[in-house]
Amino acid sequence: MKIPRLLDGRLKFRHLALVDALSRQGSVVSAAAELHVTQPAATRSLQELEDILGVPLYERGPRGVTPTVFGEAFTGHARAVLAQLAQAGRHVVELADADRGTVIVGTHLAGSNVLLPRAIAEIKRERPCLTVVVKEASPEALLLELEAGRVDFVVGRLTAPAAERTVRRKLYDESVELVVRAGHTLAGRDGVELADLADYPWILPGAETALRREIEEFFARHAMQLPMNRVETTSFLTVRQLLLETDVIAALPGLITRDDARIVRLGVPLDPIGHSVGLTLWAGRALGPSAEALIESLEATAAGMASQNP
Incomplete structure (x- = not known):
């Protein structure tokens, strides 16, 4: 041929x-x-x-x-060529006007609700004309966006193993906790066991996520079936509103609950469920100045958050 x-x-x-x-x-x-x-x-x-x-x-x-x-x-x-061309165009624009530019970041639950907003707020204080575009989706969908160059990098939970042709940078470790609203009947109670939670409604991550598989394994280790009364979603807005308005139980990254006094953790440990939060980049692809600047802000923000979450 x-x-x-x-x-x-x-x-x-x-x-x-x-x-x-x-x-x-x-x-x-x-x-x-x-x-x-x-x-x-x-x-x-x-x-x-x-x-x-x-x-x-x-x-x-x-x-x-x-x-x-x-x-x-x-x-x-084809995706590699398209990604390089898109990056080249934006790189030229940024070099022509260093105070402006655009960075497109993909994110999912573990990175979008604490780390990323803080990092964006910090960089906007320094570069107010920088445009930050945030795309939220599942990790699998974001990898396709990353490959095609439609996002510069992904911030969120680092699942193992790493996808081929990607580079990962760990920023900090975080636990996953079971949480309820502050007015929940279980809030503040000592000696709560997993079996005590079976009759309550739950919010679980989507079936395609690594966290969902880990929760399923957690229930299996305790010889329990997944709750029948459940909602499955990776939308944090949906999770938060249901938590505040109903008696649902949800599994969320620990730092999220520390920022909202209306949501409290239950004393039922999910060990060994936890995760590393970090960046996923496409190997060998040069980033523009705007993307590099946001990454620096994320790294500085994560360093401060790690000290809050030993």
């Missing part, structure tokens, strides 16, 4: 954007809608790209498209 000539002018950036969208959306219709083109135009672009490469990139089925081994490989390269 001859090596495709990808620099002869036939390969366009719309081809790269298309394979990125197709691999995420799983259908030509959805990818076309995301790219604001018609379905026939997206189909033609895919056919052009497969002709250029000389291999099928997707298997067509009644429910959409699935990347072939060639499609998976090429999508990774």
